[in-house]
Amino acid sequence: MNAIILAAGKSYRMFQTGGNIHKALLPIQNIPNIERTILILHCFGINEIIIAVPYNTHIFDYLGEKYSCKIVHSHPNCANTLYTLKPLIKYINDTFIIEGDVVLTKNIFCLFEHSTYYVIRYPHPETDAWYPILNPNGTISSFQIGDANKPAIFGISFWAHEDCPQLTSHLSEKISMYNLDDPNIFWDDNIIEILGKISVKTYEIPSYAACEMNTYTEYKYAQELCKNIILENLFFNDIALYKGGQFSYKINSSKNKDKNIYWVKQLLLFYGENVVNTLTYEELFAREEMSYTIENEQKQEIAFFSLVYSKHYILLRRLYIIPNYRRQHIGKSIIEYIYLFSMFTSKELRVNVYDKSAEKFYKSLGFKKLFKTFCLKP
Known part of the structure; x- marks a missing residue:
């Protein structure tokens, strides 16, 4: 079992709204956010961690020495997460894939028998949120896009060993079809086409357990969320x-x-x-x-x-x-x-x-x- 952290974005929205460093390195409780994720993964038992970072950017290199993470630089013209995965596909095998803007207030990782998308009820849903539509057996059949008040796809997914050959083959095919400089292409947009071939379930986490941060306002919210989970004694509850x-x-x-x-x-x-x-x-x-x-x-x-x-x-x-x-x-x-x-x-x-x-x-x-x-x- 391993984990891939996608931190190859340029953090434009964060810089435009007040951030002064890459969002993955913004401190939460005095620890850079990407290190929080790494530390929680280590506590869960995952030590093989691959991190996708921007081309020719060396601010993440210290993570290789400090935590033995593998640092993979993206293509110089890469503008989407699908192409970011191109050099990472070989590592996908019983793998958690984690977006770099995810902030964890505590350990939310679990053992799964099936490929699984994390879902969460966002406090303020955006109009482009993805809501899974489930079959009677609990597997995802498709997605609905909107701002409904129900669990939406969160920035963490797990891909079970038996599904990875199908998944990686499909992603490799899709990568060859799109332009690497198209910013509107996301890697998991392409999962819909293989939902009939693999079984993907959902795992809902409470809204206090994690959030995403793309803007400086969201960064401030993430800080408060992590502070409150300590004050409300939720850090140790229901932890694997x-x-x-x-x-x-x-x-x-x-x-x-x-x-x-x-x-x-x-x-x-x-x-x-x-x-x-x-x-x-x-x-x-x-x-x-x-x-x-x-x-x-x-x-x-x-x-x-x-x-x-x-x-x-x-x-x-x-x-x-x-x-x-x-x-x-x-x-x-x-x-x-x-x-x-x-x-x-x-x-x-x-x-x-x-x-x-x-x-x-x-x-x-x-x-x-x-x-x-x-x-x-x-």
Whole structure:
């Protein structure tokens, strides 16, 4: 599985409305937007990332060294996304294709069995939005263009392995038919003709999870959207954890006090501590502490963690994985996503460690010792 990011546009609308750098490099929460996308892809488990950039433009070259991305420069006269794909077709195989103006507030990537278009209900639909028309089995039969208040095609799609030979052959044929300098040609306009030969489904994401930015006004909106998802505690809700095709789990916010107490007691028992059944939620949890559970594909809860948000740091206060699910890299995946959260909030990530095995685990992830704990025993 890999990802292609299409950032070969010239960002004319962004420059004309107040932007001063390529829109893919505009900072969101102090991180260039294209790096946000790369970091989220890494957390999801995708490390092979190919980025299409403008001809003879070197402002993206650092991404090759920093993240091991492959940088592909477009043709000097290329003016459309269909021709941008010409040197990229060989990479399309179980591939996410992501427009460079997409802004993600959190991880929205998932495992799909079928080729899939992401769709979203735009807060302010434009007149040229594409709305998928679905067959009874949920596959796309065609598109309707307009400004209706219903889910429209978003700038992310996934192309499953079994469909890629048909897709790439068709795109190659279409590329040979159009002029590369025609700005009105878009690569996915040409998908309609093969919808009867491949099965393409849709996956709707909430409007707070992502947006697109072509103008400076949209850039300001994207900044607010990413800020609000932190304030409203939505960053960790319904998040897929995936590594190398081996497993898929989801993070969900947990506000059930009795359930959270249960998980803390399991953690205390694991450390051999006496558990007092009369302990209340207020005695176990800090006021600002937020709790989360991890569920497997059968929707069974198999892990728990909680975070405390301080002014200058984020504290991972508790992390517990039931015995049968340890040594499956679940803890590592959780930590990676929490660390992503700390990066997006510009806060240090801290964790309390109480035994040698936990210390070894966190050191393997790059944590450094910050404080020492002192105690007096009675």
